[in-house]
Amino acid sequence: xxxxxxxxxxxxxxxxxxxxxxxxxxxxxxxxxxxxxxxxxxxxxxxxxxxxxxxxxxxxxxxxxxxxxxxxxxxxxxxxxxxxxxxxxxxxxxxxxxxxxxxxxxxxxxxxxxxxxxxxxxxxxxxxxxxxxxxxxxxxxxxxxxxxxxxxxxxxxxxxxxxxxxxxxxxxxxxxxxxxxxxxxxxxxxxxxxxxxxxxxxxxxxxxxxxxxxxxxxxxxxxxxxxxxxxxxxxxxxxxxxxxxxxxxxxxxxxxxxxxxxxxxxxxxxxxxxxxxxxxxxxxxxxxxxxxxxxxxxxxxxxxxxxxxxxxxxxxxxxxxxxxxxxxxxxxxxxxxxxxxxxxxxxxxxxxxxxxxxxxxxxxxxxxxxxxxxxxxxxxxxxxxxxxxxxxxxxxxxxxxxxxxxxxx
Numbered sequence: 087x088x089x090x091x092x093x094x095x096x097x098x099x100x101x102x103x104x105x106x107x108x109x110x111x112x113x114x115x116x117x118x119x120x121x122x123x124x125x126x127x128x129x130x131x132x133x134x135x136x137x138x139x140x141x142x143x144x145x146x147x148x149x150x151x152x153x154x155x156x157x158x159x160x161x162x163x164x165x166x167x168x169x170x171x172x173x174x175x176x177x178x179x180x181x182x183x184x185x186x187x188x189x190x191x192x193x194x195x196x197x198x199x200x201x202x203x204x205x206x207x208x209x210x211x212x213x214x215x216x217x218x219x220x221x222x223x224x225x226x227x228x229x230x231x232x233x234x235x236x237x238x239x240x241x242x243x244x245x246x247x248x249x250x251x252x253x254x255x256x257x258x259x260x261x262x263x264x265x266x267x268x269x270x271x272x273x274x275x276x277x278x279x280x281x282x283x284x285x286x287x288x289x290x291x292x293x294x295x296x297x298x299x300x301x302x303x304x305x306x307x308x309x310x311x312x313x314x315x316x317x318x319x320x321x322x323x324x325x326x327x328x329x330x331x332x333x334x335x336x337x338x339x340x341x342x343x344x345x346x347x348x349x350x351x352x353x354x355x356x357x358x359x360x361x362x363x364x365x366x367x368x369x370x371x372x373x374x375x376x377x378x379x380x381x382x383x384x385x386x387x388x389x390x391x392x393x394x395x396x397x398x399x400x401x402x403x404x405x406x407x408x409x410x411x412x413x414x415x416x417x418x419x420x421x422x423x424x425x426x427x428x429x430x431x432x433x434x435x436x437x438x439x440x441x442x443x444x445x446x447x448x449x450x451x452x453x454x455x456x457x458x459x460x461x462x463x464x465x466x467x468x469x470x471x472x473x474x475x476x477x478x479x480x481x482x483x484x485x486x487x488x489x490x491x492x493x494x495x
Contacts, residue, residue: 111271119164120200120246121278124285126157127239132347132373139371139441142360161242162204165197185495195495196249203241210235246282255494283323284339303421305458306468313476317409318483325487330391337383344376348436358442365446371439382412398484406476
């Protein structure tokens with residue numbers, strides 16, 4: 087990892103002398119590159135899902151795949167360059183801030199995740215093409231080649247998060263002054279963290295979207311899956327990065343990205359190219375309106391910062407109750423709106439988008455199927471399980487966040 091301070095700053099005793107025109111603010115360009123890569127891979131993935139919903143079969147070099155490959159290549163190249171530069175031209179300080187690999191190479195921890203993720207992503211491309219050629223079109227998000235791709239994407243995105251945190255944590259210990267330049271660098275690093283963490287939350291949601299769609303919001307399984315998945319990452323990011331509204335900003339990025347892709351992708355024409363075609367369409371079908379994670383995020387941020395003295399085991403119990411209860415309060419009625427209301431069948435909420443291979447006149451397209459609904463007893467038992475899963479998820483997230491605060495390599 088490059089030194090957290092640019093050479094111009096390292097040679098100056100007064101950080102305020104650095105020109106405000108320094109757009110990078112002394113932050114290594116490598117960080118901007120890996121955050122950009124994280125953005126590319128998740129946008130490409132959402133576009134690819136919309137492609138399958140709207141067009142069907144795709145090729146190895148379809149436009150969404152190209153965007154994903156760009157993210158992998160940029161991440162791999164910049165991370166590889168960072169490793170080689172630190173190894174052969176890095177200063178003693180830079181090498182001390184790095185991890186030694188194979189007894190010779192010096193790398194940041196984030197760069198290792200990015201390189202590993204990029205290799206997995208590029209490996210998944212021919213695997214996916216062979217899979218389609220052998221078994222035909224798959225509509226599952228977690229088919230074997232998609233699973234390899236997903237692990238690679240998570241590697242790239244987590245590498246971006248770790249890279250940003252390492253520089254931020256190095257800066258926290260290295261800069262004793264409280265100058266305007268320092269504050270701007272912290273704000274920029276916080277922005278890069280919110281973006282990279284928000285992209286990972288979006289990826290996390292995408293992997294689970296088949297289990298937590300609008301059609302499941304009146305079933306306890308939705309809340310069990312959400313409680314297992316989201317407190318883990320949200321509390322890890324909230325504690326790992328610090329700050330008063332970190333969880334809120336991360337879920338805000340997730341919400342904005344989901345909304346923008348939902349609103350922009352369907353503007354472009356598309357028609358099915360694989361039969362049977364039951365639902366005739368002329369434009370891309372959107373993916374999904376985001377979960378209202380930003381609502382429990384506000385409460386979780388406030389509690390995490392207001393009651394810092396509470397033991398983590400107790401905090402995990404509080405966070406589980408807060409997340410599950412608030413999610414239930416907001417998602418149950420919102421699920422009714424998305425699934426049943428004609429006012430949700432528009433470009434904004436996108437509940438009318440539908441796979442071309444499904445019958446558009448299916449009787450349960452706009453209402454909850456009877457096998458989804460539960461009686462009060464079964465639903466209550468399911469929510470009790472959700473609280474237990476949320477407790478485990480929250481406790482692991484808090485411990486993970488504590489580890490992330492110590493990352494400096």
